[in-house]
Amino acid sequence: MRVLASAPAKIILFGEHSVVYGKPAIAAAIDLRTYVWAGFNDRGAIKIEAKDIRVPGLTVSFSEDEIYFESDYGKAAEVLSYVRQAIELVREEADANGKGVTVSITSQIPVGAGLGSSAAVAVATIGAVSKLLGLELTNEEIGKLGHKVELLVQGASSGIDPTVSAIGGFIHYEKGDFEHLPFMELPIVVGYTGSSGSTKELVAMVRRTYEEMPEVIEPVLVAMGKIVEKARDVITSDLDEELRFTRLGRLMNLNHGLLDALGVSTKKLSELVYAARVAGAIGAKITGAGGGGCMYALAPENQSEVATAITIAGGTPMITRISREGLRIEEVLP
Numbered sequence: 001m002r003v004l005a006s007a008p009a010k011i012i013l014f015g016e017h018s019v020v021y022g023k024p025a026i027a028a029a030i031d032l033r034t035y036v037w038a039g040f041n042d043r044g045a046i047k048i049e050a051k052d053i054r055v056p057g058l059t060v061s062f063s064e065d066e067i068y069f070e071s072d073y074g075k076a077a078e079v080l081s082y083v084r085q086a087i088e089l090v091r092e093e094a095d096a097n098g099k100g101v102t103v104s105i106t107s108q109i110p111v112g113a114g115l116g117s118s119a120a121v122a123v124a125t126i127g128a129v130s131k132l133l134g135l136e137l138t139n140e141e142i143g144k145l146g147h148k149v150e151l152l153v154q155g156a157s158s159g160i161d162p163t164v165s166a167i168g169g170f171i172h173y174e175k176g177d178f179e180h181l182p183f184m185e186l187p188i189v190v191g192y193t194g195s196s197g198s199t200k201e202l203v204a205m206v207r208r209t210y211e212e213m214p215e216v217i218e219p220v221l222v223a224m225g226k227i228v229e230k231a232r233d234v235i236t237s238d239l240d241e242e243l244r245f246t247r248l249g250r251l252m253n254l255n256h257g258l259l260d261a262l263g264v265s266t267k268k269l270s271e272l273v274y275a276a277r278v279a280g281a282i283g284a285k286i287t288g289a290g291g292g293g294c295m296y297a298l299a300p301e302n303q304s305e306v307a308t309a310i311t312i313a314g315g316t317p318m319i320t321r322i323s324r325e326g327l328r329i330e331e332v333l334p
């Protein structure tokens, strides 16, 4: 038997980092996906084929569909840890610890770019392997297991990424609870700096700053939480669209300033943010952990001008759509 599952990337519209401290956040699944095939092997082993993962410093080569890591084993093991933990967790849940499982991954999501590639690969792996092992899990339960995987690998995780990747759509999230927000088409442009940041390291860096001066950082996190609640009020209000976007844009700019204050922006990220604003975006901010990766801009009137400005500033623009669908079982072969 073989199973193919897929799970989407996400953007965090408001509240990254502060969400790790129990504050609320708003996120949406987007139309880039990670695909995972799962099947059995008779060696009792976990075998992972990560066909197109591109991680700086990791050299890989291919032969007859198999992947070999040419750099040190430690680096390869670290890169594949989300997938390995996901498989181990499902094998435990299914009481199938010695069962040989092979997964093969292809992904459209840039890695370490703030678009939740770690959550998508964990959720798609859990989806495919749980189906293979005959476990009946809801997408919500799979999101919770994805959160466990992120906690095991990163040491800290709010769970928002695996939740939105598993259930899809547009959500408000707080301490493990989520609520779907009314679906709206968002005229956004994502700008990719081309460099990556490790969520594990950025979350740890913010934690160190917090521990060094909690009396300074706590109010910043509280303000971020308040921005999210204001944004939710605006999204669910009956204000006309123009006013809603104007208010959301202002809240995005505030949120970006506070993320910058936490130290998770980079020169390139800030350049893309300012380039987008100058080209007419009504709001622009980092999305995800930062340290490289992506920003997004809200540009109802001028998406293509903003995309051009991002290109001129040295980034790669992506015009994405919100994905209503989360985890999907694509195919089951006998």
Ligand SMILES: Nc1ncnc2c1ncn2[C@@H]1O[C@H](COP(=O)(O)OP(=O)(O)O)[C@@H](O)[C@H]1O
Pocket (backbone or CB within 6 Å): 034, 050, 052, 053, 055, 078, 079, 080, 081, 082, 083, 105, 106, 107, 110, 111, 112, 113, 114, 115, 116, 117, 118, 119, 121, 197, 198, 199, 200, 288, 289
């Ligand atoms: N296609 C993939 N195959 C295997 N592992 C992946 C894949 N995509 C992402 N990952 C894992 O997720 C890590 C990146 O996660 P993270 O630092 O949270 O950044 P982000 O989630 O923003 O992309 C990678 O280093 C790797 O361990």
Ligand SMILES: C[C@@](O)(CCOP(=O)(O)O)CC(=O)O
Pocket (backbone or CB within 6 Å): 012, 015, 016, 017, 018, 019, 020, 112, 113, 114, 115, 116, 117, 118, 156, 157, 158, 159, 160, 161, 199, 203, 287, 288, 289, 290
């Ligand atoms: C920084 C954080 O808020 C989001 C991280 O997202 P990403 O891995 O950069 O896509 C961490 C978390 O919520 O667990």
Ligand SMILES: [Mg+2]
Pocket (backbone or CB within 6 Å): 116, 117, 118, 119, 161, 199
């Ligand atoms: Mg991640």
